[in-house]
Amino acid sequence: MREHVSSFLILYGTGEGQTAKIAERIAATIAERGHEASAIDVRDRPESFTLNEYDAAIVGASIHVGKHQDEVRDFVTENRDALSGMLSAFFQVSLSSANEEKHEEAAGYVESFITDTGWHPDRIGQFGGALRFSEYGFLKRLMMKQIAKDLLTEERKPGGDVEFTDWDAVDAFTADVAAFVEGRLGVAPDMTEDSTA
Ligand SMILES: Cc1cc2nc3c(=O)[nH]c(=O)nc-3n(C[C@H](O)[C@H](O)[C@H](O)COP(=O)(O)O)c2cc1C
Known part of the structure; x- marks a missing residue:
């Protein structure tokens, strides 16, 4: 196992703040495992922003009138090659995911995102949003x-x-992504009480 920690980016788009809240929760959970984690609003990323400094990228977006945030879609399309060369995950926040009868609709949004951007993330999460x-x-x-x-x-x-967000589902997704990255990079999680990430 390698000694040093992994560095996770959580880049998200948000309309009313629910995806931001989920991204912060994901970052906190990853930090608790002893890694570095930065949650960044795609609209606030600095000009000097680069994916190079991260081991893994988790991208999040919410659905408004059947669409993800343009900024997230554009970012992923422009950085598809870099993202494809990294360990990566995507999560989507929508009301459709909160309604059993609309899970297919939610899955359809994910499918169009993948088709439109050409990016195939290693893991995908779908969460209910908020009103x-x-x-x-x-x-x-x-x-x-x-x-x-x-x-x-x-x-x-x-x-x-x-x-409507199922926080246990968010935590389970995060644990799965983190374990996948740890396995691929050969980095052990530091789950000790006093770990400072
Ligand atoms: C104007 C508006 C349109 C929306 N359209 C959809 C939609 O077409 N399908 C869906 O599943 N959810 C839809 N939602 C629900 C959002 O995805 C949900 O409120 C989510 O929590 C928004 O996350 P955000 O606050 O990070 O933007 C819509 C929400 C708003 C406010």
Whole structure:
């Protein structure tokens, strides 16, 4: 086993912040295993940004009106060769993943992302998102009530924010990606209490 830690990039696009929250959780879980992990909003990446300094890349995007963030799609298309040469994973956040009957729809979004970008990540995660009614304007609120009517059961507070993300599924995905990278790079996770990553 190699002595030094691995360096993970978690690069994401987000509309209302749920993908950012998931990316931060993934970064924290990876850091707990003793690796370096940086969660970066694709819109905020510095000009000097390069994939070269990372061992593994996890890219995340959410779905708005059937599409991922253009910035994520463009980034992946432009960096496809570099990403293909690295250990990599993709995760998608959508309401479709929160609804059993719409899992095929969610899988369809992933498929078009792969077809459009030509990037084949080593691992793929699909997570339910959130409804942030408190942050939507009038039209968005109407539209989302319509889109999510199957999910808004009576016990949920009307008009309140609702989170559908299964955090155990996020943690399981992260553990799987981390174990895959550790195996490929021959790096042991440092799970000791006082590990400082
Ligand atoms: C305007 C709008 C359109 C959306 N369209 C879709 C959609 O077409 N399919 C879907 O599964 N989820 C859709 N969603 C749900 C989002 O994917 C979900 O709210 C997710 O948590 C957004 O993540 P973000 O906050 O990181 O952008 C939509 C959400 C909004 C606000």
